[in-house]
Structures are given as C-alpha cells and as structure tokens.
Amino acid sequence: MTAPQGAAVVVEDDPSIGDLVELYLRREGFRVLRASNGREGLDLVRREHPRIVLLDVGLAGELDGFDVCRAIRADGDTPVVFLTAQTDEIDRVLGLELGADDYVTKPFSPRELVARVKAVLRRAGQLPGAASAHRAAPVTVGGVTIDPARREVTAGGEAVELTAREYDLLAYLAAHQGFVLSRQQLLDGVWGLNWFGDERTVDVHVAQLRKKLGPHLPLATVRGVGYRLG
Numbered sequence: 001m002t003a004p005q006g007a008a009v010v011v012e013d014d015p016s017i018g019d020l021v022e023l024y025l026r027r028e029g030f031r032v033l034r035a036s037n038g039r040e041g042l043d044l045v046r047r048e049h050p051r052i053v054l055l056d057v058g059l060a061g062e063l064d065g066f067d068v069c070r071a072i073r074a075d076g077d078t079p080v081v082f083l084t085a086q087t088d089e090i091d092r093v094l095g096l097e098l099g100a101d102d103y104v105t106k107p108f109s110p111r112e113l114v115a116r117v118k119a120v121l122r123r124a125g126q127l128p129g130a131a132s133a134h135r136a137a138p139v140t141v142g143g144v145t146i147d148p149a150r151r152e153v154t155a156g157g158e159a160v161e162l163t164a165r166e167y168d169l170l171a172y173l174a175a176h177q178g179f180v181l182s183r184q185q186l187l188d189g190v191w192g193l194n195w196f197g198d199e200r201t202v203d204v205h206v207a208q209l210r211k212k213l214g215p216h217l218p219l220a221t222v223r224g225v226g227y228r229l230g
Contacts, residue, residue: 005029007050008117011041011068012083013059017106021054021083024110025117038063042071045078052117055100057084066098073099079120079164083108097204099163119192123168139174141230143216146174155216162212165190169205173219177230180222202226 008030012018015036022032033048035041038059045053045068053072057065069080080099085106101120104113138147145154151167153160162170172190173181181189183199191201206227209217220228 005031005051007031007033007048009033009035009041009044009048009050009053011035011038011044011053011059011065012056013037014056017056017083020110021113024114025054028114028118037061038065038068042068045072046075050078052079052081052121054081054083054113054117057082066094069098069100073163077161077163081113081117081120083113097208099166099208101163101165120164123164123190141174141177142218144170144213146171153213155213160212162209166205166208166212169202170209170213173227173229178228180225180228182226186226 005028008025010018010021010025010032012021012034013036018034018036022034025032030051033044033050035044039062041053041055041059042063044050055065055068059065059068063071065082065084069082072078072080079101081102081104082100083104083106101123102116104116138145138149140146143156146167147153148171153162153167153170168190169186172186183202186202187199206219206221210219218230222228
C-alpha cells in the first residue's frame with residue numbers, strides 16, 4: 001500500500017487533465033484537492049496548506065496561473081509546479097521568476113509529472129533523500145549563511161525567503177565554492193539529469209538569488225562558462 005503523502009492542490013480548468021493528474025497523484029498516496037479557477041485554487045491553498053500545488057498557467061477568470069503563483073509566493077514557500085500548453089520562453093521565464101519550482105508543458109506523461117512532483121518535494125526536503133543535508137552544519141559564504149538542517153538562509157544577519165529551487169541552487173554552489181560550474185553542470189546537479197529545459201533557467205534563478213541576497217552574495221559570472229561562488 002502506498003504511504004500517505006499529504007495534500008496536493010490541483011488548479012486546472014480542463015476537467016480531463018485534472019482527472020488524469022488526480023488519478024496518478026492519488027495512486028502515489030496524495031490527498032488531491034481540486035479547483036477549476038484561480039480564486040478557488042488560492043482559497044484552497046490558504047485553507048489547506050498543501051505540500052505542493054499543480055497550477056495551470058492559462059486559467060480563465062479573475063486570476064490566471066501567474067497571479068495565483070505570485071500570491072502563493074507572497075504567503076510562503078509552498079512548492080508550485082506549473083502545467084501549461086504554452087511553450088514560449090518568455091512565459092516559462094516569467095513563471096520561474098515568480099517562484100515556480102518546475103514547469104511542465106502539455107501534453108505530458110503522467111508518470112513523468114509524478115516523478116517531477118517527487119523531485120520538487122525531495123529538493124524541498126519533504127521526501128526521503130535529503131537526510132544527509134539535515135545533518136550538515138551551516139555554511140557561510142561572504143555575508144550569506146546557509147543552514148541545511150532548517151533550509152534557512154540569512155544575508156547580513158537577516159533571514160531571506162528563497163523558493164525551494166533557489167535554495168537548492170545556492171546550496172549546490174556553496175558545496176562547490178571556489179569552482180567554476182557551467183550552466184549544464186548546475187542543471188544536472190540541481191534540476192536533475194532527467195530535467196528537460198534550456199540553460200536560461202539557470203540564469204533566471206541566479207538573477208533571483210542576486211536580487212534577494214544582494215551584495216552579501218559573492219557570486220561571479222564567468223563569461224562563456226557559468227558561475228563561481230566564493
């Protein structure tokens with residue numbers, strides 16, 4: 001019997017897609033809560049505090065997927081996976097800048113979607129696989145301190161809220177501080193070998209880290225190669 005995984009909110013206005021996503025998530029032990037529009041979905045998230053949100057970008061009505069993601073991020077760091085029929089790079093980058101943890105383009109394999117959901121939760125420290133991180137001591141680079149046990153980051157002594165993916169990227173850079181890492185190395189190490197996407201994703205998340213951590217973060221761009229922390 002599959003172990004209970006907690007609640008997942010699915011915000012999708014196409015009933016057939018929502019049914020498919022719900023079916024596969026339930027098979028994995030998730031308690032699935034459904035919404036067909038942005039306002040209803042946001043209310044569900046705020047009331048139920050789910051472990052993860054699967055969010056259609058192209059929702060009709062008052063709030064689209066980007067609006068809902070923005071509101072979720074204003075409230076906290078609940079992992080968000082976008083479901084979208086849009087393949088435009090601008091839309092993908094906007095979603096990542098708003099704090100989405102992954103971006104799955106329709107049509108998608110339900111099994112791949114489940115694997116991506118599990119990967120996002122694992123990176124957020126909610127699934128087995130991050131146990132070694134919880135035993136690690138805090139690491140300080142420049143004016144930034146990373147506490148793996150709590151998945152917390154401070155900059156200049158002040159707590160900073162990062163998304164799960166931003167935290168993982170920072171932690172990976174810190175684990176290899178002093179070394180130049182290519183964008184592909186960062187994709188493989190943080191997003192995983194089975195992640196499909198372009199290298200621009202790394203640049204977007206680096207920009208967010210610089211924005212949030214400011215001058216406390218000694219992160220250098222090595223032109224034509226990638227990035228170096230420390």
